[in-house]
Amino acid sequence: MSRFGVRVLVSLKPGVRDPEGQAISEALPGIGVEGVADVRAGKVFDLTIEAPDAATAREKADVAARRLLANPVLETFELEMDRS
Secondary structure (H helix, E strand, C coil): CEEEEEEEEEEECCCCCCHHHHHHHHHHHHHCCCCCCCCCCEEEEEEEEEECCHHHHHHHHHHHHHHHHCCCCCEEEEEEECCC
16 A cells, blocks of 8 residues: 545635635735735645555545535535655
8 A cells, every 4th residue: 555645726616706815815915915816715635545556546535525625516626646
């Protein structure tokens, strides 16, 4: 059994209202950051998965993202496998 690092990036779907992103966008000029047109907030989950191979680790991460980490009505997700 090997260990694989998988990063799950969760983002709101286009068109879904993002109050956190809006608040960040409005606060940026107050700290001297001008010219940011849009901010979308998201979530990052770093998983260490024990599996016999990378394909199985990816499958496990996909199940975790679909069933628990992302809300399929409002969010999408991407998986990034550790390259090591």
